[in-house]
Amino acid sequence: MKTKVSARAVYSLLNVLVLVFLLFPFAWMLSASFKSQIQVLNPEDLFVFVPTIKNYISVFHDHDYLKYMTSSLIVGALSTTGALVLGLPAAYSIAKYRMQGVAVVILVAKILPGISYLVPWYILFNKLHLIDTYVGLILSHMVIGLPFIMWIMIPFFEGFPREVEESSWIDGSSRIRTFAQMVLPVSLPGIITSSLLAFIFSWNNFMFSFILSGEKTKTLPIAVYNFMGGTSVDWGGLMAAACIITIPVILLALLTQKYVVSGLSAGAVKG
Known part of the structure; x- marks a missing residue:
């Protein structure tokens, strides 16, 4: 009994240490976003300080972050939608017709570093006049998102009973309608x-937007980078901008947590 209690205490302590290790950077970032430049650099103001919202006012008023949030939302939503439209039927076909060779190619495309695409993309998009356009950014993000979605969805479609589909076809339903x-x-x-x-x-992508975007299509990660100058860094503004990027994603993940957990566990079991 004492052994079980000791093991549980050690396990709880390890969980607390992991949580502190993971959450401390975010907590520091959030607190620093409400500090002045002097307070951020002063160790004595690490926990006790007078908060200010000047950094957030500067982010939205002086740097027009609403425009950059809109650009990030447009690129993220449309690239994800396009990847779903193309990736779901493709993953279904690969799963049902056991095209293992194609699946391996998708895996290779998934694990290749994104920087390997940048030079060909830049040359191609420059020829097509797609630099600093939403079309160019959306296509570049789809190239990474598409194999990612396909690789996750293939195990789901492989686990769907073939008998159910065949019974639906016998009843007169088309393959597209069944799907x-x-x-x-x-x-x-x-x-x-x-x-x-x-x-x-x-x-969150920085690299593609840094090369392929401009003033008309600048996204949030590029706008955050502007707080880092050659000789100084606006730490308060930088932390406020980082919070603006991070918090919407956290809220989205929390709202869809039930589906994400069941989706990852189901994909792992079926795969």
Whole structure:
């Protein structure tokens, strides 16, 4: 009995240490967003300080962050939607027709570093006059989001009973109707999980936007980078801008937590 209690105490202590390790940077970032530059750099003001909202006022008033949030939302939503429209039927076909070779190609595309795409993209998009356009950013984000969604959804579609589909076909339903009305609703946890992760990738992406965007399509990660100058860093503004990027994603993840957990666990079991 004492051994079980000791093991549980050690386990609880380890959980607390992990939580502190993971949450402390976010807590520091959140508190620093309400500090002045002097308070951020002063160790004595780490926990006790007089909060200010000047950093948030500066972010929205002086740096027009509402425009950058809109750009990030447009690129993230449309790239995720486009990846779902193309990726779900493709993943279903790969799963049902056992195209393992294609699945391996998708896996390779998924694990390739994104920087390997940048030079060809820049040359191609420059020729097509797609630099600093939403079309160019959306297509570039889809190239990463598409294989990501397909690789997550393939195990879901493999686990759907073939007999159910065949009975639907015998009753006169077309393959497209069966896919839309029977397969997709059952696979909803996987769809939500994959689309959420693809959207988070797009929302947080810095590298593609840094190369392919401009003043008209600048996204939030690029706008945050502007707080870092060559000789100084506006730490308060930087932390406020980082909170603006982070908090919407956290809220979205919390709202869809039930689907994400069931989607990841189901995909793991089926895979």
